[in-house]
Amino acid sequence: MTHAPANATPSPAAPAQPKRKRAMSADRRMQLILVPLVFIITVGGWEAIVRGLNVNAFVLPAPSDILLALKQGFATGLLWEALKVTMLEIVLGFILAALSALVLGTLISQIRILEITIYPYIVALQTVPKIAIAPLIVAWVGFGIESKVVIVVAVAFFPMLVNTIVGLKATPEDKIDLMRSLGAPRWKIFYMVQLPEAMPYIFAGLSIGIVLAVLGAIVGEFVGAKAGLGYQIVQMNYNLDIAGVFAVLIVLAVIGIAFDFLTTQVRRRLLFWHKELR
Amino acid sequence: MTVKTIIECRKLGKSYETIDGDPVVALEEIDLKISEGEFICVVGPSGCGKSTLLKIFAGLLPYTSGAAELLGQPITGARRDIGVVFQNAVLLQWRNVLNNVLLPADAQGLPRRDYIDRAHELLAMVGLSGFENKYPFELSGGMQQRVSITRALVHDPALLLMDEPFGALDAMTREQMNLDLQRIWMQSGKTVFLITHSIPEAVFLGDRVVVMTARPGRMAGILDIPFARPRSLDVTATPEFGRIVTQIRKMLNVEQGID
Numbered sequence: 432m433t434h435a436p437a438n439a440t441p442s443p444a445a446p447a448q449p450k451r452k453r454a455m456s457a458d459r460r461m462q463l464i465l466v467p468l469v470f471i472i473t474v475g476g477w478e479a480i481v482r483g484l485n486v487n488a489f490v491l492p493a494p495s496d497i498l499l500a501l502k503q504g505f506a507t508g509l510l511w512e513a514l515k516v517t518m519l520e521i522v523l524g525f526i527l528a529a530l531s532a533l534v535l536g537t538l539i540s541q542i543r544i545l546e547i548t549i550y551p552y553i554v555a556l557q558t559v560p561k562i563a564i565a566p567l568i569v570a571w572v573g574f575g576i577e578s579k580v581v582i583v584v585a586v587a588f589f590p591m592l593v594n595t596i597v598g599l600k601a602t603p604e605d606k607i608d609l610m611r612s613l614g615a616p617r618w619k620i621f622y623m624v625q626l627p628e629a630m631p632y633i634f635a636g637l638s639i640g641i642v643l644a645v646l647g648a649i650v651g652e653f654v655g656a657k658a659g660l661g662y663q664i665v666q667m668n669y670n671l672d673i674a675g676v677f678a679v680l681i682v683l684a685v686i687g688i689a690f691d692f693l694t695t696q697v698r699r700r701l702l703f704w705h706k707e708l709r
Numbered sequence: 710m711t712v713k714t715i716i717e718c719r720k721l722g723k724s725y726e727t728i729d730g731d732p733v734v735a736l737e738e739i740d741l742k743i744s745e746g747e748f749i750c751v752v753g754p755s756g757c758g759k760s761t762l763l764k765i766f767a768g769l770l771p772y773t774s775g776a777a778e779l780l781g782q783p784i785t786g787a788r789r790d791i792g793v794v795f796q797n798a799v800l801l802q803w804r805n806v807l808n809n810v811l812l813p814a815d816a817q818g819l820p821r822r823d824y825i826d827r828a829h830e831l832l833a834m835v836g837l838s839g840f841e842n843k844y845p846f847e848l849s850g851g852m853q854q855r856v857s858i859t860r861a862l863v864h865d866p867a868l869l870l871m872d873e874p875f876g877a878l879d880a881m882t883r884e885q886m887n888l889d890l891q892r893i894w895m896q897s898g899k900t901v902f903l904i905t906h907s908i909p910e911a912v913f914l915g916d917r918v919v920v921m922t923a924r925p926g927r928m929a930g931i932l933d934i935p936f937a938r939p940r941s942l943d944v945t946a947t948p949e950f951g952r953i954v955t956q957i958r959k960m961l962n963v964e965q966g967i968d
Contacts, residue, residue: 623816
């Protein structure tokens with residue numbers, strides 16, 4: 432094979448060809464078989480044990496009963512209404528928390544006097560479990576959706592704020608030097624370099640935030656509510672409808688998976704350029 | 710016809726205040742005059758202040774004594790008529806190659822369409838035609854550095870400052886980049902101020918080589934390099950080349966040599 436002269440156009444990254452669909456890897460093939468298999472074995476075994484040993488329904492319901500509760504819950508609209516309420520609390524609270532975290536994070540990272548004044552308080556409040564103020568919030572704001580939104584904000588805000596601040600301050604020195612050498616004004620340095628550079632951190636904060644938002648909504652509903660999935664758990668538990676409780680847990684699991692999927696998709700698009708997080 | 714002086718400094722000095730006493734002198738008594746179209750190399754050990762000197766020329770650091778002028782104007786801050794290439798390519802990873810090259814236009818609020826043609830021309834000159842839509846993570850170190858050089862030239866600066874631009878590359882890529890840089894310099898007619906750790910690199914590339922010593926950073930001397938252009942790598946094997954490299958080594962009091 433002859434060696435091309437070194438100063439020729441460097442070898443192109445990939446020849447211009449229509450993309451071949453990647454053949455499924457062996458791992459993936461195994462996964463497609465094993466994952467459902469584990470599910471079937473677990474659920475099947477569970478059903479068999481509960482029925483065989485005649486386990487009390489208040490202790491551990493059989494999967495078939497749980498499925499029934501799930502179907503009934505949606506058929507009567509009960510679970511659906513509860514889902515809507517909880518989702519509203521989560522999404523509203525998360526958006527409010529995220530926006531405040533971004534704005535406040537920007538201000539704190541850019542204005543030195545704000546940073547040295549407020550940051551110690553943030554550090555101090557970080558370690559306090561914000562969920563502990565849930566009863567207080569319910570006492571102040573009431574049993575409606577509003578109190579849950581406040582609790583979600585309280586719980587999701589701090590991690591997102593800290594990640595935003597850390598991210599905005601983590602801009603590598605050489606990129607800032609580069610922009611300064613070009614004579615770029617301060618706001619351009621922020622907008623063109625600091626902000627994109629902070630995206631991985633901000634995004635990590637958002638991922639944590641959404642998980643905490645779900646937590647905050649559910650626990651908030653435990654503490655005091657008139658509707659919602661967490662409220663349903665408390666009600667069903669009180670009525671010894673354990674199958675119903677499991678049905679709600681399944682709904683919550685699906686919500687969690689859906690948010691995670693959404694987060695991953697958005698991250699892939701936003702952070703396509705990042706070495707590790709792509 | 711007088712040749713334009715691009716950059717000039719007289720008795721330039723830079724010292725830092727310390728908390729507990731005597732100021733630290735990074736640079737002292739630097740006298741240098743660079744004319745248009747010259748290729749000046751600065752070589753010296755770590756801590757001799759060569760990066761400090763470059764940052765002063767770039768307007769990134771203020772000097773504390775003496776004078777420094779770019780195109781007759783005292784240097785008081787960043788200037789739009791210089792281009793800087795750092796040791797790391799410092800590309801914005803979220804922008805593709807073309808957008809990275811056009812960064813100076815965006816940073817300075819200038820309309821992109823005035824610079825797009827030039828960007829394409831320069832990319833062709835460095836051998837990166839067809840890579841405009843690639844992202845930094847898809848490029849090798851040498852390719853990234855070439856994008857960085859292109860970016861430094863797109864706004865047609867009067868002076869190109871390069872701070873150990875090939876330091877992060879392997880030796881063979883480095884040699885190739887030296888040749889490419891010479892070619893780009895001859896084609897564009899730019900004035901170049903390049904800092905390096907490598908004595909052979911400095912002698913190969915420069916019209917003149919400034920030798921600096923450390924603590925405090927001072928000029929030990931300036932050598933004229935007599936080889937004709939364009940220089941091929943063969944020139945590095947000539948006795949004359951070896952003589953000059955040895956002379957510089959002696960000026961730096963280096964027994965074992967740097968490269």
